[in-house]
Amino acid sequence: MTDSSRIIAGVVLLTIVTIQFGGYFMTRIVRGQVPMTDFQKSFARAGHGHAGVLVILSLVGLLYVDETSLTGFWLWVARLAIPAAAILMSGGFFASSAGQDRTQPNQFLWVLWLGAASLALGVLTLGIGLILA
Numbered sequence: 001m002t003d004s005s006r007i008i009a010g011v012v013l014l015t016i017v018t019i020q021f022g023g024y025f026m027t028r029i030v031r032g033q034v035p036m037t038d039f040q041k042s043f044a045r046a047g048h049g050h051a052g053v054l055v056i057l058s059l060v061g062l063l064y065v066d067e068t069s070l071t072g073f074w075l076w077v078a079r080l081a082i083p084a085a086a087i088l089m090s091g092g093f094f095a096s097s098a099g100q101d102r103t104q105p106n107q108f109l110w111v112l113w114l115g116a117a118s119l120a121l122g123v124l125t126l127g128i129g130l131i132l133a
Helices: 003-014 016-030 038-065 072-096 109-132
Strands: none
Touching (some): 003 016, 016 038
16 A cells, blocks of 8 residues: 555544544434434434445545556545545535524535535546556
8 A cells, every 4th residue: 555545544544533423423313312303313314324434435445546557636536536525425414404493405415416426536536447457
């Protein structure tokens, strides 16, 4: 593993502590200690779930990225787009459901879609890079 991928993997691993805190917060939500609408509860679950899954996918991707023949810009897209998607997608779920008694997404829903685009770009770049290596 290159130094760049190793350092990024280390940073991604450190983000798991924030996901753990999110899990604690989720237990407070399901026990009724945090007042939320059904919409907000579903977006909180989705944000938490996407964070965990995409962080794991980021770590797996970093194991493979250095096995490609990608260079320059595309190498960095393959390294960073999936971890960026983890932040953007989960953040988009949380930000777009923020506010008292909200029953539908607010103006920050675009952050979720930006994360989805980042995920697609990252997995396509990495997948094609592996196939062509």
